[in-house]
Amino acid sequence: MQSTIKLIVKIIIIICLIVYLLIIAFNMKIIKSNQLIQFLFVTEKNKFNWIGITSVLAIISLTFTAWDSRRKLKADLISKSRIKWMDNLKGHIGLYCSAQQAKLVTLELIFRYLKDERNENGELNEFGVEQVNINTAKLDKIEYDVSNSIALIKLNLFRYQSTDDEIEREILNSVEAIDKKISNYQDLLTDEKYEKGYEHGMDSEMKDIDKLLHLSANYFKIEWEKAKRGE
Structure with a gap:
């Protein structure tokens, strides 16, 4: 039961992060006010860099996949x-x-x-x-x-x-x-x-x-x- 709750919490956090990234993708004001975000997601021509957000989402996906694989392996061993x-x-x-x-x-x-x-x-x-x-x-x-x-x-x-x-x-x-x-x-x-x-x-x-x-x-x-x- 506790492991299920932890999984749900982590999924919610990831979803929230993805939603946040999508929001900033369509809100240039937020991008311009944050140097780190501007560095990651804005090109030299001041256009939104989709490669940046795609890379971030890929990293998040890989991290979640690795964590979920470890969780499943642990559950399998316990079972x-x-x-x-x-x-x-x-x-x-x-x-x-x-x-x-x-x-x-x-x-x-x-x-x-x-x-x-x-x-x-x-x-x-x-x-x-x-x-x-x-x-x-x-x-x-x-x-x-x-x-x-x-x-x-x-x-x-x-x-x-x-x-x-x-x-x-x-x-x-x-x-x-x-x-x-x-x-x-x-x-x-x-x-x-x-x-x-x-x-x-x-x-x-x-x-x-x-x-x-x-x-x-x-x-x-x-x-x-x-x-x-x-x-």
């Missing part, structure tokens, strides 16, 4: 940089959401095996042990993806500490809130509260993840408009 940053952030948020969804499903499977795969003595049967071990190993890999994606999201939204952008704060708050809720769910496994974990539904967490995806989509729409304007 490309913002688009690349958006693509990276989309990937981090996408990884975070998919990893958290996978974590929820894996935890639910572990709790189901711990509940259903027991023998008459109440001990976990061979199949149950195998599946719990397999899914526990998966859980370790998923937790790495979750932690890594959280760190990358925070790094890419570093402006959060010094910005008034409400939607960025919402995204980070949502990321942290989802992680906390799912971590509390995982604590039931650590504390061996298998029955409670088995009964725990994951609808609430899944809805929170969907809300984060929707919030992020709105955020990227706003950022895309900025990228198109070269901001």
Whole structure:
């Protein structure tokens, strides 16, 4: 917005200067009263020198063209940089959401095996042990993806500490809130509260993840408009 205003102001100044030069072209009194103008725009025969005004207009045009080219180049660089940053952030948020969804499903499977795969003595049967071990190993890999994606999201939204952008704060708050809720769910496994974990539904967490995806989509729409304007 500010760059657009500056552009408009400069164009108005140039137009005013051109109009002024055209006025003096038809007003010999002004020319005669100003030695510099007379030197530039009056011939030896006391006639108006069109070559002078043409040269001045050409210089003004070249100056404006050079400035506008630099402005467009700067806007293009900013736009490309913002688009690349958006693509990276989309990937981090996408990884975070998919990893958290996978974590929820894996935890639910572990709790189901711990509940259903027991023998008459109440001990976990061979199949149950195998599946719990397999899914526990998966859980370790998923937790790495979750932690890594959280760190990358925070790094890419570093402006959060010094910005008034409400939607960025919402995204980070949502990321942290989802992680906390799912971590509390995982604590039931650590504390061996298998029955409670088995009964725990994951609808609430899944809805929170969907809300984060929707919030992020709105955020990227706003950022895309900025990228198109070269901001």
